[in-house]
Amino acid sequence: MNDGTPRGPVAPVGVGLQYNPEVAEWFPFHQAGIDAVEVLLDTVIAPLDSPWTILPDREAEIDALVAGEPTVIAHSNYGAEFGFEPLETTAAVLRHVPAAQRFRSPWMSDHCFYGDGSWSDIWSSPVQFSRAEVSRLAERASRLQELLGVPLAHENAAYYVPCPGGDLAEPDFLAALVEKAGTYLHIDLHNIHTNVVNFGYYSMRSYLDALPLDRVVEVHVAGGSWSGGMYHDWHDARVPEPVWEALEDLMSKSRPGAVIVEVQGRAHSARTRELDPAEDAPLILGDLERAAQIWDRVYGPHSRRTTAVAAAGEAAR
Numbered sequence: 001m002n003d004g005t006p007r008g009p010v011a012p013v014g015v016g017l018q019y020n021p022e023v024a025e026w027f028p029f030h031q032a033g034i035d036a037v038e039v040l041l042d043t044v045i046a047p048l049d050s051p052w053t054i055l056p057d058r059e060a061e062i063d064a065l066v067a068g069e070p071t072v073i074a075h076s077n078y079g080a081e082f083g084f085e086p087l088e089t090t091a092a093v094l095r096h097v098p099a100a101q102r103f104r105s106p107w108m109s110d111h112c113f114y115g116d117g118s119w120s121d122i123w124s125s126p127v128q129f130s131r132a133e134v135s136r137l138a139e140r141a142s143r144l145q146e147l148l149g150v151p152l153a154h155e156n157a158a159y160y161v162p163c164p165g166g167d168l169a170e171p172d173f174l175a176a177l178v179e180k181a182g183t184y185l186h187i188d189l190h191n192i193h194t195n196v197v198n199f200g201y202y203s204m205r206s207y208l209d210a211l212p213l214d215r216v217v218e219v220h221v222a223g224g225s226w227s228g229g230m231y232h233d234w235h236d237a238r239v240p241e242p243v244w245e246a247l248e249d250l251m252s253k254s255r256p257g258a259v260i261v262e263v264q265g266r267a268h269s270a271r272t273r274e275l276d277p278a279e280d281a282p283l284i285l286g287d288l289e290r291a292a293q294i295w296d297r298v299y300g301p302h303s304r305r306t307t308a309v310a311a312a313g314e315a316a317r
């Protein structure tokens, strides 16, 4: 345990799994003893030209999730809050804000993508890492966080090409953005790993060292695959060793509210395999267990939602 554990910007929740179409139907979310479920909003929110927040045929499922034990966290790949349309017309404001409030999500996170109104085919559209964009995006991010009423965290993206014209290194851009906007960070360690493998612009250590780690509210871990000469962040494999090593290092220097495992397969890319419950349930449970072991090693044995509740129950007997 790290006696000098930093205090975090949000209350600690623990370790969880992303809730997305590829695993939602078969993974035993309620039996796995997880602390958090992260709902991928893009798969459950209603179109912008409809009167609903959540798709009507997903309402009961989502309500059951929110009524369950694990903390529900709202997350998105693309809300277009960093795009060029008026902020008030974006999915971030029209769908993510009411959804996050309905989930009682302790924070909300979204990628540093431009996005647009279609929100269906814009992966990946990384923002330009420039001083000019820090100024423009900070204003929008600050306003969105005000509307959310909870911390807004920006997730670093994996990308196939960076946006041209930047004048800042990626981690310096993120550091400047959260400082100017008063917002927070969602660090996806596998996205960093993917960019390191494909481009080598930075190392995992130099990237993390350049960030204000006291602003980290959530961490993603995942696995990926090689295809067409590139390593892809497809969430279709076990979490690789460099990501586990970085997780323990990051957690010893910051205090995130949650570490979420992402597993998607074809929900992320049609070019990867279809997940197989018989093969992938043990894979997911193994990665969740390893993340929980790291959490407990760094923050102590009763520091996650489930272990704190269990310890309180024992003490009351």
Ligand SMILES: [Fe+2]
Binding pocket: 155, 188, 191, 220, 262
């Ligand atoms: Fe992620």
